[in-house]
Amino acid sequence: MLDTSSPPVWRLALPLPLPRLFDYLPPPGDDASAADVGVRVRVPFGSRELVGVVVEVGPAEGDAPELRHALARLDPDPVLQGELLESLHWLARYTHAPLGEVLATALPAALRRGEPLPDTHAWAWQLTEGGQTARERLRDGRPRRLADHLLAGPLDEDRLDLAFEDWRSAARALAKRGLAERVAVPAVAHAPMPQPGPQLNAEQQAAVEAVHASREGFAALLLDGVTGSGKTEVYLHAIADCLARGRQALVLVPEIGLTPQTLARFRARLGVPVHVLHSALGDGERARTWAAFARGEARVVVGTRSAVFLPLPDAGLIVVDEEHDGSFKQLDGIRYHARDFALVRGKALGVPVLLGSATPSLESLRNAQAGRYAHLRLQQRAGDAQPPAVRICDVRKRPLEAGLSPEMLDTIGHALDADGQVLVFKNRRGYAPVLLCHDCGWSAQCQRCDAPMTVHAGGRRLQCHHCGARGPVPNACPDCGGLALQPQGAGTERIEETLTARFPDVPVLRIDRGTTQRRDALEQALAKFGTQRGILVGTQMLAKGHDLPNLTLVAVVGVDEGLFSADFRAPEKLAQLLIQVAGRAGRAQRAGEVLLQTHHPGHPLLTTLLSGGYHAFADEELAQRELAGFPPFAHMAMFRAEAKDVAACDAFLRVVREALRALNAPLDVHGPLPAPMPRRAGFQRMQLLLSAADRRSLHASLDATLPAIYGAPEARRVRWSLDVDPVDL
Numbered sequence: 001m002l003d004t005s006s007p008p009v010w011r012l013a014l015p016l017p018l019p020r021l022f023d024y025l026p027p028p029g030d031d032a033s034a035a036d037v038g039v040r041v042r043v044p045f046g047s048r049e050l051v052g053v054v055v056e057v058g059p060a061e062g063d064a065p066e067l068r069h070a071l072a073r074l075d076p077d078p079v080l081q082g083e084l085l086e087s088l089h090w091l092a093r094y095t096h097a098p099l100g101e102v103l104a105t106a107l108p109a110a111l112r113r114g115e116p117l118p119d120t121h122a123w124a125w126q127l128t129e130g131g132q133t134a135r136e137r138l139r140d141g142r143p144r145r146l147a148d149h150l151l152a153g154p155l156d157e158d159r160l161d162l163a164f165e166d167w168r169s170a171a172r173a174l175a176k177r178g179l180a181e182r183v184a185v186p187a188v189a190h191a192p193m194p195q196p197g198p199q200l201n202a203e204q205q206a207a208v209e210a211v212h213a214s215r216e217g218f219a220a221l222l223l224d225g226v227t228g229s230g231k232t233e234v235y236l237h238a239i240a241d242c243l244a245r246g247r248q249a250l251v252l253v254p255e256i257g258l259t260p261q262t263l264a265r266f267r268a269r270l271g272v273p274v275h276v277l278h279s280a281l282g283d284g285e286r287a288r289t290w291a292a293f294a295r296g297e298a299r300v301v302v303g304t305r306s307a308v309f310l311p312l313p314d315a316g317l318i319v320v321d322e323e324h325d326g327s328f329k330q331l332d333g334i335r336y337h338a339r340d341f342a343l344v345r346g347k348a349l350g351v352p353v354l355l356g357s358a359t360p361s362l363e364s365l366r367n368a369q370a371g372r373y374a375h376l377r378l379q380q381r382a383g384d385a386q387p388p389a390v391r392i393c394d395v396r397k398r399p400l401e402a403g404l405s406p407e408m409l410d411t412i413g414h415a416l417d418a419d420g421q422v423l424v425f426k427n428r429r430g431y432a433p434v435l436l437c438h439d440c441g442w443s444a445q446c447q448r449c450d451a452p453m454t455v456h457a458g459g460r461r462l463q464c465h466h467c468g469a470r471g472p473v474p475n476a477c478p479d480c481g482g483l484a485l486q487p488q489g490a491g492t493e494r495i496e497e498t499l500t501a502r503f504p505d506v507p508v509l510r511i512d513r514g515t516t517q518r519r520d521a522l523e524q525a526l527a528k529f530g531t532q533r534g535i536l537v538g539t540q541m542l543a544k545g546h547d548l549p550n551l552t553l554v555a556v557v558g559v560d561e562g563l564f565s566a567d568f569r570a571p572e573k574l575a576q577l578l579i580q581v582a583g584r585a586g587r588a589q590r591a592g593e594v595l596l597q598t599h600h601p602g603h604p605l606l607t608t609l610l611s612g613g614y615h616a617f618a619d620e621e622l623a624q625r626e627l628a629g630f631p632p633f634a635h636m637a638m639f640r641a642e643a644k645d646v647a648a649c650d651a652f653l654r655v656v657r658e659a660l661r662a663l664n665a666p667l668d669v670h671g672p673l674p675a676p677m678p679r680r681a682g683f684q685r686m687q688l689l690l691s692a693a694d695r696r697s698l699h700a701s702l703d704a705t706l707p708a709i710y711g712a713p714e715a716r717r718v719r720w721s722l723d724v725d726p727v728d729l
């Protein structure tokens with residue numbers, strides 16, 4: 001029989017938008033074996049080269065002689081294995097995305113490109129044999145002192161940095177004479193001695209005990225605690241316990257929550273090196289952290305969304321801070337939700353997953369109510385801090401100055417008189433959201449998007465926040481030639497201008513993506529601002545994260561924009577944002593005050609939030625979602641299509657719709673409909689929304705139809721994507 005003699009081939013996941021695996025023969029002289037699963041290989045693909053991952057080894061499907069040879073095996077041992085590889089298989093099935101793209105998303109960029117798994121050794125210096133004997137003959141000086149230092153044995157460069165000023169030049173001098181050498185040593189954990197934290201209060205203690213009680217297996221715990229209630233203290237205790245048992249801990253935080261203050265707190269308290277992973281790190285560093293976790297050397301990481309893909313061979317605990325935060329969902333490529341994937345991994349790893357928030361997502365609250373998550377409540381602010389007093393400021397018929405009412409300006413003045421710090425929150429950057437001709441009604445629209453241009457630079461420039469298009473503000477109206485062009489409404493820039501004029505003797509600092517592109521710029525600006533009396537004007541970059549202990553007034557401007565939105569999640573997002581921003585006030589010794597300025601003081605969202613807090617709001621909102629058949633009481637998926645030609649989008653989504661309808665499954669299909677922004681960056685955009693009461697029928701329907709959808713000729717005329725559990729409708 002010919003078959004038995006045909007050698008096994010590698011079945012590869014390649015980073016291609018095709019839902020299948022690809023067979024390759026190993027390079028000539030190499031053999032495929034079952035132990036290769038998880039190894040990266042480089043292969044020819046058309047005229048290109050790709051890096052893929054071996055996911056199966058077996059007999060060739062189809063005509064073996066047609067198969068090409070891989071060019072190179074890139075790893076001696078699998079880089080993806082065990083729980084992580086299995087969980088990624090799950091993620092590919094759940095997102096209905098090609099496995100190759102999922103694996104490529106999970107790997108750090110350097111590994112995705114095929115670079116070797118980096119060394120995670122530390123470097124140390126030691127005396128050579130010659131150095132041992134020649135040391136005594138060295139003249140006094142830095143090289144001699146370094147040599148004396150090294151006499152006791154090799155020293156890590158980390159240690160030398162701490163102990164010995166300018167040791168590098170001394171080491172070079174010794175090395176040049178063959179007296180000392182640089183050697184790789186296993187990385188040893190150097191960290192400051194852990195500092196004790198505050199004595200936990202009863203609620204915190206109960207939460208810590210609940211985590212301890214479930215540490216032997218998987219459990220989901222929702223730590224539902226008001227802002228400033230000491231959730232981070234609970235994490236720190238749970239992590240310390242995890243480390244004491246020799247296990248690894250993964251802490252996920254939102255993009256804007258990963259501040260030096262947060263990191264410093266973890267580092268000071270844990271007594272082991274705390275790794276950090278976020279999008280601003282270089283590729284090399286990301287790959288090294290990944291390798292250090294894969295080898296079990298690293299113990300704790302605090303990271304943003306993509307840290308959920310770190311290998312955790314000795315996992316003991318996963319923490320997701322601010323679990324409701326939108327930044328955990330990736331909105332392009334593989335559309336995963338880091339919190340949800342963290343739960344999947346926790347289950348596969350058999351470790352507890354602790355989700356924390358002052359404003360839990362309705363999904364998590366529902367899971368807690370249904371008994372699927374343990375519900376741990378922290379209802380008091382920790383220490384002496386008092387909850388802030390929240391007031392509504394009715395601005396109907398009031399004269400507004402850059403959107404600020406006289407009452408608002410007075411309250412700001414009083415807070416400053418009392419030596420306080422004020423945060424004016426407006427979730428809109430730029431000078432004004434619209435440029436309008438007062439004579440004819442023309443407004444500046446982006447040429448490539450269905451969106452107005454935002455006015456910037458004090459009214460001199462126009463910028464599209466969706467595609468980045470820029471231009472000068474015209475001198476006259478392009479339609480009527482009139483000179484009555486007026487910026488309408490106010491963004492952070494205009495508010496800053498108004499406040500600077502009104503309060504000339506205090507500093508006004510604006511924080512938004514316009515002023516602080518870079519993470520460290522934000523840190524520096526805030527550090528310089530310090531705790532002095534003054535005004536911060538900012539977007540949601542300031543809604544959380546940084547501790548602002550002297551903040552006594554939070555003034556929220558522009559609540560109304562969020563009150564009337566077509567997205568069924570808009571009320572949830574607005575309520576979360578308001579509570580989070582309000583939580584910034586009065587975090588330390590000084591009492592805080594929050595002022596919400598609105599034209600709709602009687603809006604049920606605001607009145608419920610004010611009288612009953614977030615949980616009263618959440619209960620009502622959940623009841624409405626249940627009535628309307630929205631998540632978490634239904635499961636959704638969204639097909640999106642974009643093309644220059646709207647007919648192509650429509651045609652493709654109709655193919656999808658008909659394929660799904662033909663199944664006669666218990667599934668609602670809405671659309672095709674124009675996307676909320678029907679044209680962006682020159683592309684027409686449409687969408688098709690699927691909704692099912694039962695998660696399984698949604699996934700079964702997608703499984704049954706996707707092969708035909710991939711193969712449809714209409715699919716080639718659009719850019720399309722599928723988003724399971726979409727968060728932006």
Ligand code: ADP
Binds near residue numbers: 198200201226228383
């Ligand atoms: P959260 O994460 O819930 O916003 P934090 O853990 O940051 O709250 O705690 C808020 C503040 O209260 C911090 O300054 C923290 O050091 C302090 N704190 C936390 N727990 C206690 C406690 N049990 N006693 C005194 N102070 C505490």
Ligand code: ZN
Binds near residue numbers: 437439440442477482
């Ligand atoms: Zn005009």
Ligand code: ZN
Binds near residue numbers: 447451465468
């Ligand atoms: Zn645009």
